[in-house]
Amino acid sequence: MPLSTPSSDPSQTSTPRPIVAAAIVDSLDFPTRLLCASRAYPAELRGQFELPGGKVELGEAPRDALVREIREELGCVLTYGHEVTTQDGLWWPIHAGRRMGVWLAERTQDSPEPSLSENHLELVWAALDPATAADGLPTVDALPWIVHDRPIVERIVAFAADLRNKRKS
Numbered sequence: 001m002p003l004s005t006p007s008s009d010p011s012q013t014s015t016p017r018p019i020v021a022a023a024i025v026d027s028l029d030f031p032t033r034l035l036c037a038s039r040a041y042p043a044e045l046r047g048q049f050e051l052p053g054g055k056v057e058l059g060e061a062p063r064d065a066l067v068r069e070i071r072e073e074l075g076c077v078l079t080y081g082h083e084v085t086t087q088d089g090l091w092w093p094i095h096a097g098r099r100m101g102v103w104l105a106e107r108t109q110d111s112p113e114p115s116l117s118e119n120h121l122e123l124v125w126a127a128l129d130p131a132t133a134a135d136g137l138p139t140v141d142a143l144p145w146i147v148h149d150r151p152i153v154e155r156i157v158a159f160a161a162d163l164r165n166k167r168k169s
């Protein structure tokens with residue numbers, strides 16, 4: 001499925017630079033796990049969890065920025081699914097007055113596994129589905145997220161549950 005940007009796409013206008021991030025799940029069809037990354041820097045965010053991604057450079061399309069950031073940070077290639085927006089269809093307000101666009105994604109079949117870079121202290125697969133938590137994984141809400149990411153993660157959990165329910169029915 002191609003990436004889409006909402007009509008409110010602030011990537012070419014807003015200051016400070018907007019952020020794009022990937023909610024990487026085990027399967028776009030039946031998502032049960034989310035890849036969560038703890039930040040290495042800056043000091044105020046060190047150890048807090050985020051969705052992998054980064055800044056959209058001036059003149060860069062959001063989808064290109066996301067592909068670039070994921071290659072730089074995780075060394076992998078993703079297939080993208082639905083965009084995850086606020087209830088109003090907007091990008092999310094995050095740390096330091098920025099806005100962030102978020103897309104569901106899964107690792108492309110031939111891609112290497114996501115690997116740790118200097119950007120992160122730890123990569124953790126966490127359970128979106130209580131049934132997966134029974135396998136000994138932490139649940140996503142048990143991780144110390146950047147405070148602005150909490151509503152985004154709640155939305156991803158709800159979205160994933162909807163996708164699983166559709167698949168079951």
Ligand SMILES: Nc1nc2c([nH]c(=O)n2[C@H]2C[C@H](O)[C@@H](COP(=O)(O)OP(=O)(O)OP(=O)(O)O)O2)c(=O)[nH]1
Nearest residue numbers: 019021050051052053054055094095096146148149
């Ligand atoms: N990637 C990412 N950044 C987030 C999230 N939540 C959140 O508040 N942020 C904030 C933290 C930072 O202020 C900013 C992201 O900046 P960054 O430093 O990761 O961007 P970058 O990779 O392009 O960085 P750099 O090249 O300038 O080091 O967005 C999130 O879930 N993912």
